[in-house]
Amino acid sequence: MPRHLWHDGGGLRHAYDTASYPFPPRPGEEITVLCGAEVTxxxxxxxxxxEHRKHPTCWECDAAWRRREGLAPRPAVAKR
Structure with missing residues (x-):
C-alpha cells in the first residue's frame, strides 16, 4: 500500500498518511490530513x-506530500 493516499473532503482533495489510517475511510469519519486539517x-x-462531487486539490497537502515523498516542489504556474 502507498504511504500516502488522496481523498476528497471538506471541499478539497486532501492527502492522508496510510500509517495513521490503514483502512479506507468511510462516510462520517473524521481524518487528519497532511495539511493538518481535521476533515469529516x-x-x-x-x-x-x-452523490460524489470532485473537489480541487489542497495545495498545502500537495506540498506536504511532495516533501514526504522526496519529490520536487510543485512548479509555479504562470499567470496570464
Missing part, C-alpha cells in the same frame, strides 16, 4: 457513491 467525510466525498 460525507457521502459526496466518495467516488464509489452516486
Amino acid at each position: 467525510l460525507v457521502r459526496e466525498d466518495f467516488p464509489q457513491l452516486p
